[in-house]
Amino acid sequence: MAKPDEIRRIERIACDLRANVVKMIGVGKVGHIGGSCSLGEIAAALYFSKMKFDPKDRTNKDRDRFLLSKGHTVPIQYAALIELGLIPREDIGGLKTLAGKLQGHPDMKTPGMEAVTGSLGQGLSIGVGMALALRCAKSPARVYVVMGDGELAEGQIWEAAMAAARYKLDSLTGIVDRNRFQATGSTKDIFDIPNLEDKWRAFGWNVLNVDGHNVSAVLDALDEASVTKGAPTVIVAETVKGKGISFAENTAAFHNASLTEAQYDQALAEIAQAKRKLQ
Amino acid sequence: MTSPNLRNAYGESLVRLGKKDWRVTALEADLGKSTQSVMFQAEFPERYFQMGIAEQDMMSTAAGMALAGMIPFVHSFAVFATGRAYDQLRNSICVPNLPVRICGSSAGLSDFGDGKTHQSVEDVALMRAVPNMTVVCPADSIEMEKMMACMLDRPGPVYIRVNRNDLPFVTPPDEPYKIGKVTKIREGGDVAVFATGIMVSKALGAAAALEKEGISTRVINVSTIKPLDREAVIRYAAGVDAIVTAEEHSLIGGLGSAVMEALRRVSHAPVEFIGIPDQFGVSAENYDGLMARYGLTAEAVAATARALLKGN
Structure with a gap:
């Protein structure tokens, strides 16, 4: 179990990541705000606590890998890579522009990116391939694949789930960002996937369920995943879409939306206030 | 062996x-x-x-x-x-x-x-x-x-x-190979046949038949279809009176298309494609019979060359 000051540090970083997301998307530019913000604590816990990933040695073959299968929420990954110093802070305004460096979905030209994802359903398979290759190379590296809950309708996810169990890939951890909203509505209305934990369990996975905004719980789950042997672990993280921005929370309206100037200011103010409470 | x-x-x-x-x-x-x-x-x-x-x-x-x-x-x-x-x-x-x-x-x-x-x-x-x-x-x-x-x-x-079956040996065993190479495997001055895969052997069969009629046929093996060596295609297409492409593939988007893309802005002899018309395949009792159904034969390559030379 992580110490309180360590938990507090990660919680503050999560606020910084959300602020970066808001700045990246800016005013009047459409961006995937909701599903980026729901990952604040998870991205912070992985990149700034759990993962063996040295930004100064980012191609080390034994580094842990972070794959964002729900590639449309890449602003949260960029936000982390900015804080790690891999993406220059001044590039933040260049998201989805011809002159900028930050593509709308993960691209290998961006330092720190591990795969091309975004055509939904492919990230877990890529993670399976990495974990198999790393096993061949006798590497201790772990692979983390973050999936969306809407994305789980893709059949390929379940093909990969079977393959990971078939090969007993205990170095692979799946994380489901269960924010319960997808592009056009709630997952319950659009394409409900009931008994999610049972499904993963039936596919041969070790299944954990956590509050995805509770850093302590997220870190504990990641620790448990890394000591579980003989099977991959999936962490079903209960999250809030648009977390930290009151008007964007729990709505599909900010799945991929633009902010007005007033909304932009309010979002940054709310995030700053949340961070102040963590001092 | x-x-x-x-x-x-x-x-x-x-x-x-x-x-x-x-x-x-x-x-x-x-x-x-x-x-x-x-x-x-x-x-x-x-x-x-x-x-x-x-x-x-x-x-x-x-x-x-x-x-x-x-x-x-x-x-x-x-x-x-x-x-x-x-x-x-x-x-x-x-x-x-x-x-x-x-x-x-x-x-x-x-x-x-x-x-x-x-x-x-x-x-x-x-x-x-x-x-x-x-x-x-x-x-x-x-x-x-x-x-x-x-x-x-x-x-x-x-x-x-990769073809499923046995194919006749047609490429010179000792010739150095690299990906991207377009190789002339038979000299000829009247007709150029650009072929790939199994159709290279059919093109050689056509060339042998045409030779008996006094028609000299150049056969080019295009085993790298992309990136296509455009310079080589232009060079081997030059100086003949007819050009045929031959492939075991749809007439749309395959070798024939690639050769014509290479020959754009270059004056060249009339071209005809040998390939599968815009349709799906069908079950057959043997490979040769199926190839013949779609006109993927040495005879068809020769007939196409003759027709082009006659201006048909």
Whole structure:
């Protein structure tokens, strides 16, 4: 179990990541705000606590890998890579522009990116391939694949789930960002996937369920995943879409939306206030 | 002694690569006997991955392996490797330009019995259109072996179109090979036939028949369809009175299209395509009969050349 000051540090970083997301998307530019913000604590816990990933040695073959299968929420990954110093802070305004460096979905030209994802359903398979290759190379590296809950309708996810169990890939951890909203509505209305934990369990996975905004719980789950042997672990993280921005929370309206100037200011103010409470 | 069977030559070559480089892996979707990747399995069980009948997952898994430093060879029938798993191949592999080798076996009509669902008439068109992809199609097992020897160093993804059957030996055994080479394998001054895969042997058959009629035919083996050596195509298309392209593939988007793309802005003799009309395949009792149904024969190549020379 992580110490309180360590938990507090990660919680503050999560606020910084959300602020970066808001700045990246800016005013009047459409961006995937909701599903980026729901990952604040998870991205912070992985990149700034759990993962063996040295930004100064980012191609080390034994580094842990972070794959964002729900590639449309890449602003949260960029936000982390900015804080790690891999993406220059001044590039933040260049998201989805011809002159900028930050593509709308993960691209290998961006330092720190591990795969091309975004055509939904492919990230877990890529993670399976990495974990198999790393096993061949006798590497201790772990692979983390973050999936969306809407994305789980893709059949390929379940093909990969079977393959990971078939090969007993205990170095692979799946994380489901269960924010319960997808592009056009709630997952319950659009394409409900009931008994999610049972499904993963039936596919041969070790299944954990956590509050995805509770850093302590997220870190504990990641620790448990890394000591579980003989099977991959999936962490079903209960999250809030648009977390930290009151008007964007729990709505599909900010799945991929633009902010007005007033909304932009309010979002940054709310995030700053949340961070102040963590001092 | 090289087997005339392309699948066997492929499987044996893959084993050689596996011995040479520990990064070579093989992925399979329950077609290991058809693709002959079983040879690799016997030799390197720890680097052979049975992925089940799940081609899409297999394709992205190969991407993950390549991202972690391996050189994966993915196996399926050509129609499934390029069609069923197209989006995975496009986004997981070709966008990041990964060194994954995609073995499309039972390509073209070579799986004659299984019919339209298992025969690939459009795989070259699909693979040619996707950026970063290299597309190769060996004319015989000698060329297959030489091609495979290039697979450790070739950057980016490669699609290898593999016929299921025995093919006559047509390429010179001692000639050096490199990916991207377009090779003249028969001299001639009246007609130029650009052919790929099994159609190279049919083109040579046509050339022999035409020679008896006093028509001299140049035969060019285009075993690398993409990137196409445009300079070579222009050079070999020059100075003849008729140009024929011949492929075991749809008339849309394959070798014929590639040759015509190469000849744009260049004056050239009249061109005709030999290939499969815009339709799916069909089951047949044997390969030769099926090839004949679609006019993929030496006789058809010769007849087309004659017609072009007569201005028809």
